[in-house]
Amino acid sequence: MSARAMVVEDEAAIAALVASYLERDGFEVTVTGDGGEAVARARSVDPDVVVLDLGLPGLDGVEVCRRLRTFSDAYVVMLTARADEVDTLVGLSIGADDYVTKPFSPRELSARIQARMRRPRNGFAGAAAGRSGTVRVVGDLSIDVPGREVRVAGAPVHLTRTEFDVLEVLSSAPGTVFSRSRLIDAVWGPEWVGDDHLVDVHIGHVRRKLGDDAAHGRYVRTVRGVGYRMGTGR
Incomplete structure (x- = not known):
């Protein structure tokens, strides 16, 4: 179709x-x-x-x-x-x-x-080979990558396609800090041209829906001057 x-x-x-x-x-x-x-x-x-x-x-x-x-x-x-x-x-x-x-x-x-x-539905091509198809768990947060489902403490969280993709990329390498430009390439594609603060807006959406915030960063942490990475869930 x-x-x-x-x-x-x-x-x-x-x-x-x-x-x-x-x-x-x-x-x-x-x-x-x-x-x-x-x-x-x-x-x-x-x-x-x-x-x-x-x-x-x-x-x-x-x-x-x-x-x-x-x-x-x-x-x-x-x-x-x-x-x-x-x-x-x-x-x-x-x-x-x-x-x-x-x-x-x-x-x-x-x-x-x-x-x-x-763009591949479950992440960007450069890292796809190294990603697990299982559910990723960060504290109370679970991310079902193949099913594209997110839950916090068992309750479903509705994310848009782009919000899910941002979270999926971050969770694919929990110890890695992703710059705005790297997230743009991963989620929007290298052909995208525009203001990279677009990333900050979507990070804000994800945090709000997960019940997280920039100060605590349980699930998404800000690394000042660099970008974002997954938190530890605590």
């Missing part, structure tokens, strides 16, 4: 351009310019990728993404005409995986999505 993509963009010319690139790359593409309709159609289409405009009329991209995240783990790329960091972080804090600022290169957008879709 072909991968499925949804383009949610109210500017018809941009929507058609993005859709044409995705179709060229083999996606079955659904296009809509209405946020409410996008949420409804996503339930039936079950897209693998959603390209989502932030500035939609009515139900804006932030609210659409929030609602998508209640039932979908699609890879969400937000399109925004507002380049300042606040808008970027707003987009990412509600579950977006990546963002592109208008005007943008549809070729670059396509390359980012293709790199993401090619």
Whole structure:
């Protein structure tokens, strides 16, 4: 079956351009310019990728993404005409995986999505051979890599695809400190271009969902000036 993509963009010319690139790359593409309709159609289409405009009329991209995240783990790329960091972080804090600022290169957008879709589901190729297929345990945290399931003290924790991938990479080498750039290569792919503080936002999401925080770092620790590594669970 072909991968499925949804383009949610109210500017018809941009929507058609993005859709044409995705179709060229083999996606079955659904296009809509209405946020409410996008949420409804996503339930039936079950897209693998959603390209989502932030500035939609009515139900804006932030609210659409929030609602998508209640039932979908699609890879969400937000399109925004507002380049300042606040808008970027707003987009990412509600579950977006990546963002592109208008005007943008549809070729670059396509390359980012293709790199993401090619990436091995259970980690990046460079370390895949050395990874265990068993459940990884860090204190009360368990990470079922093949099943892509996370539990804390037996309770399931829902992570987006990207959040799971960040945690999976860190847990693949518990004693290793991963720099932002190394995590970008592992999770988003070496072709990705953008602000590497994207990593910090997703680390924050993972910590919040695990009931962890930067001060204690039971599961994810900050190594100042270097990056992040797994904690000990204590």
